[in-house]
Amino acid sequence: MKQTESIHTIGGRLAAMLFSLLVLLLFGMAAVAQADAGMGGTQERIAPIGEVRLAGQPPVEVSAEPAAIQEQETQLKAAPRPGRSDYPNVGVSSRAIVWVLGQMHLFFGALVLAVPLFVLLIELVGVYTRDDRYDDMAHEFMKISLTGFSITAIFGGSLALALFLLYPDLMGYLMNVFGAQWLVYAGLFFFESFFLYIYYYGWNALRYGNLKWVHLTLGLLLNASGLTIMVLANSWATFMMAPSGVNEVGAVVGNIWEVMKGPLWNPINLHRFIANIAFGGAVVGAYAAFKFLSAKDPVKRAHYDWMGYTSNFIAILSFLPLPFAGYWLMAEIYAYSQQMGITAMGGILAWLFIVQAVLIGTILLAGNFYLWSGMSRTDGSERYKGLIKVIALVLVVSFLIWVTPHTLILSASEISLLGGSHHHILGPLGIMPAKNIAVNLMLIATFLSFQLYRRSDKVATVRWAPMGNALMVAVYVGAVVNIIFLGVYYGYFTNTVYKVGSSVAQVVTTLVVIVFGLVIDSLMFKKAKVLPSHWGRIPDRAQYALFALPIAFTWLMALMGYVRSSVKTHWHVYTVMKDNSPDNFIPTIGYAGNMITLVTVLFLLCVLFMFWVANLSGSKQPKPGAVAAGGEA
Amino acid sequence: MSVLLKTLGFSLGLTLLFTLVTYLLPQVKGEAPVEKAVDLGSLTMESFIALGDEIFHNKGTCTLCHQPAPLGRAPDIGGEDMVALANKHLADERYQGDAKNAEEYIRESLLHPGKYVVAGWGKKGSNDTESPMPMVDKPPIQLTPIEIDAVIAWLEAKDGGEVTVTLPTAEAAAEVASAATADDSGKAPVLATTAVEALAKYACTSCHAMDSNDVLVGPGLVDIGSRLSKEELRQSIVEPNAVVAEGFPPAMPPDFASKMTVSELEMIVNYLAEKKG
Numbered sequence: 001m002k003q004t005e006s007i008h009t010i011g012g013r014l015a016a017m018l019f020s021l022l023v024l025l026l027f028g029m030a031a032v033a034q035a036d037a038g039m040g041g042t043q044e045r046i047a048p049i050g051e052v053r054l055a056g057q058p059p060v061e062v063s064a065e066p067a068a069i070q071e072q073e074t075q076l077k078a079a080p081r082p083g084r085s086d087y088p089n090v091g092v093s094s095r096a097i098v099w100v101l102g103q104m105h106l107f108f109g110a111l112v113l114a115v116p117l118f119v120l121l122i123e124l125v126g127v128y129t130r131d132d133r134y135d136d137m138a139h140e141f142m143k144i145s146l147t148g149f150s151i152t153a154i155f156g157g158s159l160a161l162a163l164f165l166l167y168p169d170l171m172g173y174l175m176n177v178f179g180a181q182w183l184v185y186a187g188l189f190f191f192e193s194f195f196l197y198i199y200y201y202g203w204n205a206l207r208y209g210n211l212k213w214v215h216l217t218l219g220l221l222l223n224a225s226g227l228t229i230m231v232l233a234n235s236w237a238t239f240m241m242a243p244s245g246v247n248e249v250g251a252v253v254g255n256i257w258e259v260m261k262g263p264l265w266n267p268i269n270l271h272r273f274i275a276n277i278a279f280g281g282a283v284v285g286a287y288a289a290f291k292f293l294s295a296k297d298p299v300k301r302a303h304y305d306w307m308g309y310t311s312n313f314i315a316i317l318s319f320l321p322l323p324f325a326g327y328w329l330m331a332e333i334y335a336y337s338q339q340m341g342i343t344a345m346g347g348i349l350a351w352l353f354i355v356q357a358v359l360i361g362t363i364l365l366a367g368n369f370y371l372w373s374g375m376s377r378t379d380g381s382e383r384y385k386g387l388i389k390v391i392a393l394v395l396v397v398s399f400l401i402w403v404t405p406h407t408l409i410l411s412a413s414e415i416s417l418l419g420g421s422h423h424h425i426l427g428p429l430g431i432m433p434a435k436n437i438a439v440n441l442m443l444i445a446t447f448l449s450f451q452l453y454r455r456s457d458k459v460a461t462v463r464w465a466p467m468g469n470a471l472m473v474a475v476y477v478g479a480v481v482n483i484i485f486l487g488v489y490y491g492y493f494t495n496t497v498y499k500v501g502s503s504v505a506q507v508v509t510t511l512v513v514i515v516f517g518l519v520i521d522s523l524m525f526k527k528a529k530v531l532p533s534h535w536g537r538i539p540d541r542a543q544y545a546l547f548a549l550p551i552a553f554t555w556l557m558a559l560m561g562y563v564r565s566s567v568k569t570h571w572h573v574y575t576v577m578k579d580n581s582p583d584n585f586i587p588t589i590g591y592a593g594n595m596i597t598l599v600t601v602l603f604l605l606c607v608l609f610m611f612w613v614a615n616l617s618g619s620k621q622p623k624p625g626a627v628a629a630g631g632e633a
Numbered sequence: 634m635s636v637l638l639k640t641l642g643f644s645l646g647l648t649l650l651f652t653l654v655t656y657l658l659p660q661v662k663g664e665a666p667v668e669k670a671v672d673l674g675s676l677t678m679e680s681f682i683a684l685g686d687e688i689f690h691n692k693g694t695c696t697l698c699h700q701p702a703p704l705g706r707a708p709d710i711g712g713e714d715m716v717a718l719a720n721k722h723l724a725d726e727r728y729q730g731d732a733k734n735a736e737e738y739i740r741e742s743l744l745h746p747g748k749y750v751v752a753g754w755g756k757k758g759s760n761d762t763e764s765p766m767p768m769v770d771k772p773p774i775q776l777t778p779i780e781i782d783a784v785i786a787w788l789e790a791k792d793g794g795e796v797t798v799t800l801p802t803a804e805a806a807a808e809v810a811s812a813a814t815a816d817d818s819g820k821a822p823v824l825a826t827t828a829v830e831a832l833a834k835y836a837c838t839s840c841h842a843m844d845s846n847d848v849l850v851g852p853g854l855v856d857i858g859s860r861l862s863k864e865e866l867r868q869s870i871v872e873p874n875a876v877v878a879e880g881f882p883p884a885m886p887p888d889f890a891s892k893m894t895v896s897e898l899e900m901i902v903n904y905l906a907e908k909k910g
Binding site: 294354566590 | 636640652660662767773774
């Protein structure tokens, strides 16, 4: 009874707070609207009172000077053209400072945007399955990432200060272009923090019944604030890559929406949205793996095994569509500026796609290895063990094709040994059609691992199961043949235009396999016989796959950030504001590798701190008297 | 070994492995284009053609797209006889441009690539009516008329063709400098706050060497302060044709008086007056 009352009290207070927030919001909007309508607005308040005349008399003619000044003021303002001396020198590379701070801000920003997203989904699953384990796990995910919000803000604030100090002209220009949007951005943090703290601290107070739906709504509003923050920040990055709403000298000629909605905005929004989830899943997976390895209690090991499995599931499932989002982004970059696209994919930056292949290969191999190791949890997995070898072979061969470079820097003797600048067999594997085949086959193989894992603790009971299996095999075979045919025929026997077009058909084929597999399995295993799963029965070495994932994801994110920023070459804002700073060149891949390793290690240390703080709240120092008594005993 | 040390060691090891991969790849730096002063006095057609070659492969970024199949995303003009190709396209019934000869055709392709799109190389879905090529005189490439001439000269010469473009003159160089100062498209220019900025803003250094007596387009100014008084310096900027240095054409833009602010003029004059060799 008392508990019910307290819940009602909390519910009432929460409603009051939400109501107050809503009133404040409406009041603010009304004030802005009123100002715009000229009712006590800015225009009226600051209009000079300098003219006294008799009622009915015509207004005094104003002199030509104010009109000239007015005209001058309304003249469009071009982007600044800073010279080398306009960039402050603090003794360390300005770009390196901004690089580290920006990347750390992005890592943590990605993490704290992603975690509430899948936490909300896990919480929702808990509501529908009425299984408290989901709710507890969701709560634990929030707990371990809570400090991340503060760390994001610390790096964000430091980044802003560094940018204003080191790139004052650029920041002045961006302030001018985006105007009041910056204030909206800042304002959203109030909303995000408001919803975050109530969502987290109100978890147990709003756990059951209708209050649970209030809690879920808070989670939704938290995610809405976070995602809005992300898309606003994305608009700055995409404006710098492909400016819109400004003329050829960078003067603003459009409204804020035209400035924000550049050609690359939505592709980046989608790409970052998906990538953040994969990244967030991978980071919390490492936490689960660490706790699993540290735990001795079988119940705790089972809990963290399940948590690690869920994290890996989130990371890999959201990772699968990521190449397609990346493909859309690159296609839009090519459509905006072929020159920019080729700088990324065929110019000096092209080499880093070899590193990208190594990283994605690591992610896929680690994800698959974890799934295969996880099959030991059920006895029903024995029937699929043979297929694992085939999948492993496909992954390794595809990985090797992906990392095969096209052009090598060779000495004259090496060229004569090779018989030309390209190897006659391996040379064709270096170009995109071969890599498109490889990456699609790797994705299909990973989905097959996932599908086998999901099937390993089930036995289908529907009559049409054999036919369903035959159909699934046919889809896999057809897809593989189609992907190889499209890649080989259009990639090597037609010109570039068809080559690019055929890769879209390859991607669609892979998506068809994934969608078809999910649909057929959900129907075939609807009333399946479920075999027992033994959570915690997994080799320790499998947990290292869960460490490999966040390391590779972190490295990959930083590497792609280097590409995204470098395609602007020597421009702060592409084509409208040149970068004349001492760092206006694209650094070598080795230098970028050092910087990426630095930020990855820093991130690793900060994440360790974040996990440590999360666990600190559960620790309690024994009372000194009790320790002494215990010691004596 | 504790779990923490093992997992940290594994994570750091993996990170270093990825770093190692970056060192196995070619270490190439992407330099920003640098300003290059051309000495008209010693410029020969041979060096002008070599300049075009360099621009084609570097600042012009032409080779990003113009490469041999299957890598190319545009015709392989580096590998084909450009003059013959230009004449072939001029004879094409689809050609609707204004060019009458190979030089004009190449120039038109650089400045207005959409005038004629080679079959099969148009923007996707445009049925070869739209070109994906950027205009080379606009950002981000921004070649000057002299640089465009150099590229044309190289394209004509590389397969043994006759070079029809002429070497740049002092007047052309002055035009480029003048265009650089008036490149604000009618917008209020940013005021220079130092003499160096003002010299850069009005492109003085395009024609005058500041730290030597080398002749670019105009005379070197390293000791100008010992040769001219402040009054004379001021006059030579606002009325450049009143007294022209011996042996030099009257190529200095005559409109600085209407472009410079008083403070910018004074900063330049004071700066030059201190240059005494």
